[in-house]
Amino acid sequence: MKYPPSLVALIRELSRLPGIGPKSAQRLAFHLFEQPREDIERLSSALLEAKRDLHTCPICFNITDAERCDVCSDPSRDQSTICVVEEPGDVIAIERSGEYQGLYHVLHGVISPMNGVGPDRLYIKALLPRLDTAREIILATGTTVEGEATALYLQRLLEPMGVALSRIAYGLPVGGALEYADEVTLGRALSGRQQLRRDPAK
Amino acid sequence: MKYPPSLVALIRELSRLPGIGPKSAQRLAFHLFEQPREDIERLSSALLEAKRDLHTCPICFNITDAERCDVCSDPSRDQSTICVVEEPGDVIAIERSGEYQGLYHVLHGVISPMNGVGPDRLYIKALLPRLDTAREIILATGTTVEGEATALYLQRLLEPMGVALSRIAYGLPVGGALEYADEVTLGRALSGRQQLRRDPAK
Numbered sequence: 001m002k003y004p005p006s007l008v009a010l011i012r013e014l015s016r017l018p019g020i021g022p023k024s025a026q027r028l029a030f031h032l033f034e035q036p037r038e039d040i041e042r043l044s045s046a047l048l049e050a051k052r053d054l055h056t057c058p059i060c061f062n063i064t065d066a067e068r069c070d071v072c073s074d075p076s077r078d079q080s081t082i083c084v085v086e087e088p089g090d091v092i093a094i095e096r097s098g099e100y101q102g103l104y105h106v107l108h109g110v111i112s113p114m115n116g117v118g119p120d121r122l123y124i125k126a127l128l129p130r131l132d133t134a135r136e137i138i139l140a141t142g143t144t145v146e147g148e149a150t151a152l153y154l155q156r157l158l159e160p161m162g163v164a165l166s167r168i169a170y171g172l173p174v175g176g177a178l179e180y181a182d183e184v185t186l187g188r189a190l191s192g193r194q195q196l197r198r199d200p201a202k
Numbered sequence: 203m204k205y206p207p208s209l210v211a212l213i214r215e216l217s218r219l220p221g222i223g224p225k226s227a228q229r230l231a232f233h234l235f236e237q238p239r240e241d242i243e244r245l246s247s248a249l250l251e252a253k254r255d256l257h258t259c260p261i262c263f264n265i266t267d268a269e270r271c272d273v274c275s276d277p278s279r280d281q282s283t284i285c286v287v288e289e290p291g292d293v294i295a296i297e298r299s300g301e302y303q304g305l306y307h308v309l310h311g312v313i314s315p316m317n318g319v320g321p322d323r324l325y326i327k328a329l330l331p332r333l334d335t336a337r338e339i340i341l342a343t344g345t346t347v348e349g350e351a352t353a354l355y356l357q358r359l360l361e362p363m364g365v366a367l368s369r370i371a372y373g374l375p376v377g378g379a380l381e382y383a384d385e386v387t388l389g390r391a392l393s394g395r396q397q398l399r400r401d402p403a404k
Contacts, residue, residue, distance in 0.1 A: 002272060003294065004255065004256060004266060004267035006251045006255040006256060007265060007267075009248045009251065010248045010249065010251075010252040012248075013244055013245040013249075017233065017234075018230070019226070023382065026294075026381075027220070027221075027291065027381070028220070030289060031220050032252065033252065034310070037253055039218070040249050040252075043249060044246040044249045046208070046212045046215040047215075047246045048242065048243070048246050050208045050209055050231065050235065051234070051239055051243075054206060054208060054209055063206065063209060063232070064206060065206035070204060088235075089229065092205070108236070
């Protein structure tokens with residue numbers, strides 16, 4: 001007994017998605033088989049329409065369906081600060097924090113020699129002309145090994161260019177118990193401690 | 203800043219898939235955005251073609267693209283034994299074990315009062331006319347609570363009907379889904395099945 005070819009094709013296409021192995025793809029395919037035709041057509045159209053409508057903003061490389069993304073086309077944003085992030089999802093995460101009023105630059109990845117991703121595969125070159133108007137660059141790549149390596153690469157690249165450079169703070173996540181923090185995070189949280197009251201003796 | 207509508211639509215459709223929450227759907231959407239147009243079109247077509255070509259076999263309710271499924275249309279299969287399983291994926295799992303030569307009956311679910319699934323929502327009624335030609339029914343639902351309850355329901359339903367009844371052996375780890383069992387365990391579970399009611403002809 002064999003799977004019908006169109007089922008095999010669907011399982012193969014689904015298993016190309018990240019984090020979905022052959023078993024999950026099979027489960028997904030069976031689930032989809034049970035769904036009404038309208039649901040499948042809606043998913044299929046959503047895929048095609050997203051691919052048709054969406055592209056990267058020519059300035060910051062965030063995802064947009066307009067000529068420029070919402071942030072780049074908003075004159076009330078602080079034009080002198082650029083926050084460099086790995087992925088478009090990071091922009092939304094930072095926007096949700098409500099703490100940031102500047103612009104973004106989306107690298108679309110991290111430097112990862114293990115996966116054959118060098119700096120030339122990321123939107124790094126396009127960041128350089130933006131330094132003419134920027135006064136501060138915030139390096140907000142992740143705190144993974146690759147995120148750190150990418151931040152270090154950018155730091156060395158941008159240091160000679162006369163802009164203020166910063167890296168997002170390391171520390172405990174808000175709401176986290178000290179007891180459950182890993183040693184490295186706790187070490188960084190301690191060494192990066194912020195003064196609440198100056199030593200009166202000094 | 204807001205997501206473009208076509209990105210929102212794609213994330214919404216993806217998050218309707220089982221086991222994919224809003225965060226995973228967002229990651230998947232960004233991943234799909236980075237893929238070449240051909241890949242998206244292939245996934246989209248695979249969805250539509252699977253929905254167009256596939257249906258359930260009118261005899262055993264396995265997934266097929268033909269009039270009858272491969273098993274039901276194969277005269278060399280043992281027509282006197284029917285193995286009752288939860289899902290089409292279970293058929294493939296049992297076929298891989300190579301231990302079974304009979305027919306199948308796919309319930310397309312399990313009895314689950316918690317999820318509002320009663321016996322009438324499964325392909326149970328359609329099993330009854332098949333008892334005319336069958337001598338043994340193997341209950342091969344999973345060893346989850348719902349799988350056990352479904353097997354018990356079928357046992358009580360079929361016991362008065364004069365067929366031999368068996369339940370696959372507890373070679374499977376209790377609490378495990380049939381689909382994830384390895385071939386050897388599954389083969390042992392089948393060959394070690396235990397009789398619930400003796401064949402009255404013997």
